[in-house]
Amino acid sequence: MARLNRALRIASGLLAGAAAVVTAQNATQAVPQNATQADGLHSLMVKAGKLYFGTAADVNSFNDTQYMAIMSNKSDFGMITADNSFTWVGIEPTQGQFSYTNADQVAETATSNGQMMRCHALAWHKALPSWAHISNVVTHFKGLCYAWDVVNEAVDDYHAPGYRESVFYKTIGRAYIALAFSAAAAADENAKLYYNDYNLENSPEKADAVVKIVTDVQALGIKIDGVGLEGHQVVGATPNRTSLADTLRKFAALGLEVAWTEIEIRHTQLPANESALAQQARDYAAMVGACLDVRECVGVTVWQFTDRYNWVPQSFQTEGDACLWSKDYQRRPAYDAIVELLRATIRNGTSPAKTPPARPTPAAKSAAGRLSNTSEELVRLMAE
Ligand SMILES: *[C@@H]1O[C@H](CO)[C@@H](O)[C@H](O)[C@H]1NC(C)=O
Ligand SMILES: *[C@@H]1O[C@H](CO)[C@@H](O)[C@H](O)[C@H]1NC(C)=O
Ligand SMILES: *[C@@H]1O[C@H](CO)[C@@H](O)[C@H](O)[C@H]1NC(C)=O
Ligand SMILES: *[C@@H]1O[C@H](CO)[C@@H](O)[C@H](O)[C@H]1NC(C)=O
Numbered sequence: 001m002a003r004l005n006r007a008l009r010i011a012s013g014l015l016a017g018a019a020a021v022v023t024a025q026n027a028t029q030a031v032p033q034n035a036t037q038a039d040g041l042h043s044l045m046v047k048a049g050k051l052y053f054g055t056a057a058d059v060n061s062f063n064d065t066q067y068m069a070i071m072s073n074k075s076d077f078g079m080i081t082a083d084n085s086f087t088w089v090g091i092e093p094t095q096g097q098f099s100y101t102n103a104d105q106v107a108e109t110a111t112s113n114g115q116m117m118r119c120h121a122l123a124w125h126k127a128l129p130s131w132a133h134i135s136n137v138v139t140h141f142k143g144l145c146y147a148w149d150v151v152n153e154a155v156d157d158y159h160a161p162g163y164r165e166s167v168f169y170k171t172i173g174r175a176y177i178a179l180a181f182s183a184a185a186a187a188d189e190n191a192k193l194y195y196n197d198y199n200l201e202n203s204p205e206k207a208d209a210v211v212k213i214v215t216d217v218q219a220l221g222i223k224i225d226g227v228g229l230e231g232h233q234v235v236g237a238t239p240n241r242t243s244l245a246d247t248l249r250k251f252a253a254l255g256l257e258v259a260w261t262e263i264e265i266r267h268t269q270l271p272a273n274e275s276a277l278a279q280q281a282r283d284y285a286a287m288v289g290a291c292l293d294v295r296e297c298v299g300v301t302v303w304q305f306t307d308r309y310n311w312v313p314q315s316f317q318t319e320g321d322a323c324l325w326s327k328d329y330q331r332r333p334a335y336d337a338i339v340e341l342l343r344a345t346i347r348n349g350t351s352p353a354k355t356p357p358a359r360p361t362p363a364a365k366s367a368a369g370r371l372s373n374t375s376e377e378l379v380r381l382m383a384e
């Protein structure tokens with residue numbers, strides 16, 4: 001009961017920030033693309049019937065002019081995800097004190113480049129300094145975000161199909177996931193709301209756990225639009241295109257859109273020789289190809305485009321060279337492999353995958369009422 005009461009306090013707290021409306025600056029100001037630029041990853045993806053090719057990027061590299069020249073080139077990147085600045089740690093490092101400086105800088109940079117944003121992430125176990133307010137953050141960026149990763153990495157790797165023992169889960173139980181989606185839907189009815197996780201393409205058990213999470217949220221009539229598959233992979237151990245597409249279809253079959261949200265493909269032995277680089281190119285092409293094969297796949301995001309700012313070398317000291325560009329901003333063969341794949345797809349004219357039509361989202365309109373009204377009932381229903 002103590003847990004229930006605490007959960008209910010938190011559930012109502014999720015809405016408390018809604019009053020503090022701050023509009024994202026320049027959020028809707030689109031800058032037209034320079035039509036003289038040659039085709040890159042993004043423009044080819046669009047011609048192949050998808051919405052975008054994107055990259056993670058954040059303020060820590062914005063003083064790097066070589067980086068900015070590539071990152072700002074909309075031929076290659078039409079979508080930006082901030083690595084860190086949109087997370088709880090990034091926005092509310094101290095409870096109740098919101099700092100949007102870095103996040104706004106990313107948003108303004110993307111907007112002035114004419115790039116869209118995937119906004120990442122509202123509820124994540126690695127970013128929980130306090131019970132921050134989903135409503136506050138989503139409302140601040142209302143109209144900016146193509147999509148929000150509402151709940152990130154909620155499945156426990158070692159006890160699938162169990163839930164990760166995050167502060168959220170320990171306090172509220174699994175209802176926190178539905179509550180988070182409900183709060184996000186209430187704050188921005190146009191953003192696509194995603195569940196995002198890693199290793200889904202390697203672990204059918206983990207993928208099934210995510211199917212369960214999605215169907216739980218859907219059963220409550222709460223809006224959920226997509227599943228993001230992170231796609232952190234290893235050269236030579238990446239599943240083949242058919243298998244990757246099958247994993248994407250598992251979620252598409254639930255009526256959702258899907259996307260690769262955080263791809264990089266690392267070598268486990270450095271330096272990478274020529275054949276390893278060729279394998280990496282085939283692996284990148286398999287992942288992009290799987291997206292092309294699945295109508296509901298809207299796009300691909302790489303988790304940084306250069307090794308200079310990719311997380312792998314910090315976490316796996318002897319591994320890396322995982323990105324499409326090297327530390328010194330040389331393009332890897334994988335870049336050319338993706339371009340070739342996209343050109344071949346476009347030439348072929350088959351372009352089987354098209355962006356799914358926007359579906360009506362009746363749940364979103366009543367989400368605010370639904371949350372305040374049902375949070376108690378919902379937490380009780382889902383209490384374990
Ligand atoms: C919007 O962008 C313009 C030009 O990029 C800039 O001068 C202006 O300060 C921005 N406005 C706001 C409110 O950020
Ligand atoms: C388009 O790009 C070219 C080459 O980078 C540049 O010279 C030109 O000024 C740009 N045009 C506009 C309208 O931005
Ligand atoms: C942007 O990228 C495209 C595709 O890689 C390239 O052809 C073009 O020169 C780039 N533009 C700038 C301004 O670097
Ligand atoms: C950018 O700023 C960071 C932090 O101040 C610094 O470590 C880095 O060397 C700078 N990078 C460039 C390219 O100036």
Ligand SMILES: *[C@@H]1O[C@H](CO)[C@@H](O)[C@H](O)[C@H]1NC(C)=O
Nearest residue numbers: 238239240241242243244246
């Ligand atoms: C792709 O991978 C799956 C799963 O490992 C395997 O069953 C299948 O035979 C592979 N297909 C091809 C064409 O290699």
Ligand SMILES: *[C@@H]1O[C@H](CO)[C@@H](O)[C@H](O)[C@H]1NC(C)=O
Nearest residue numbers: 268269270272273274275276
């Ligand atoms: C290239 O690297 C791979 C992986 O590290 C290794 O298995 C292979 O033997 C190397 N090939 C050559 C020709 O050195």
Ligand SMILES: *[C@@H]1O[C@H](CO)[C@@H](O)[C@H](O)[C@H]1NC(C)=O
Nearest residue numbers: 341344345346348349350351
């Ligand atoms: C081109 O279309 C054919 C027939 O639909 C298909 O089998 C083939 O895989 C396609 N090739 C590419 C590169 O998309």
Ligand SMILES: CC(=O)N[C@H]1CO[C@H](CO)[C@@H](O)[C@@H]1O
Nearest residue numbers: 366368369370371372373374
């Ligand atoms: C806004 C809303 O959905 N209100 C409902 C809350 O629950 C009560 C009792 O179940 C209903 O009567 C309200 O219509």
